[in-house]
Structures are given as structure tokens and as C-alpha cells.
Amino acid sequence: MIEYEKATVYGDFKQERVLHQGWIRMRPNRWIALPTGRLLSSDAVHHIDP
Numbered sequence: 001m002i003e004y005e006k007a008t009v010y011g012d013f014k015q016e017r018v019l020h021q022g023w024i025r026m027r028p029n030r031w032i033a034l035p036t037g038r039l040l041s042s043d044a045v046h047h048i049d050p
Helices: none
Strands: 002-010 020-028 048-050
Touching: none
Parallel strands: none
Antiparallel strands: 002 020, 002 048
8 A cells, every 4th residue: 555645636637636645555456545434446547645
């Protein structure tokens, strides 16, 4: 697993749709775990700026 303390997760190429800012954990199955316990599918995430 890969963890980032301060990351921005974007849902689009233009970086207009921010899905999350802050701590994240990238799981081996490519899902993104948030501190709230929610998971973001890799299909919903365009890219992550660590």
C-alpha cells in the first residue's frame, strides 16, 4: 500500500473536480481509502497529486 499525507484526488483532466484533499491510502487493488472509511474506485479518479 502507498500512503500520502497531503494529496489531492481529481476526478477530471482539467482539475476542476476535486474528490478529496488530505490523507489517502492507495490499496493494491487500486481503490483509494479515505480517512472517513470511504473508498474511491480507480474508475472515478482521473489522477492524484501527492
